[in-house]
Amino acid sequence: MTIKEAISKADALNPNQYLDDIKVGWLSDLDYQIYFDVLCEHEPIPTDGFVPYTIEDLDKDLIVSDPFTEVYTAYLDMKVDEANKETSRYNNSVMFFNAKYEAFAKNYHKNHKPVFRTKFRLW
Numbered sequence: 001m002t003i004k005e006a007i008s009k010a011d012a013l014n015p016n017q018y019l020d021d022i023k024v025g026w027l028s029d030l031d032y033q034i035y036f037d038v039l040c041e042h043e044p045i046p047t048d049g050f051v052p053y054t055i056e057d058l059d060k061d062l063i064v065s066d067p068f069t070e071v072y073t074a075y076l077d078m079k080v081d082e083a084n085k086e087t088s089r090y091n092n093s094v095m096f097f098n099a100k101y102e103a104f105a106k107n108y109h110k111n112h113k114p115v116f117r118t119k120f121r122l123w
Contacts, residue, residue: 001069003027004058010076018080021055026079027072028053031063038105039063042112068104071097 007023035050053060064071078093 001062001065001072002059003053003062006062006069006072006076007058010073010080013073014077014080016080016084018083020058023076023079024053024055024057026076027062030072030075034063034104038108040115042108042114045115064104068100068107071100071104074100 003024006027007020010023032050032052035046039046062069062072074093074097078090078097081090081093
């Protein structure tokens with residue numbers, strides 16, 4: 001799914017007044033979190049780093065692929081509710097997003113070898 005596709009789908013499901021550059025920033029924040037909290041914990045460790053998205057990156061693919069791309073629309077929906085200060089809708093959106101994020105992360109953890117890290121003790 002591209003950034004443009006995620007924004008279009010989220011806007012169709014929950015129309016809002018926020019500009020695409022704001023939503024691109026939100027998606028960038030989410031992919032940054034996914035990159036460091038999920039991908040970097042597994043082999044092969046990504047070596048290219050994470051470059052934040054800009055409005056020029058609308059055709060760029062997001063990190064999460066099918067069948068878990070709903071995490072992006074859930075996140076955008078949650079961020080719109082947060083920005084609108086709609087507390088009860090936001091609380092529901094958070095629970096829905098967390099469920100989608102957890103499903104993706106759990107599946108990724110299950111299907112990718114974890115990074116071996118040694119622990120050193122100083123006595």
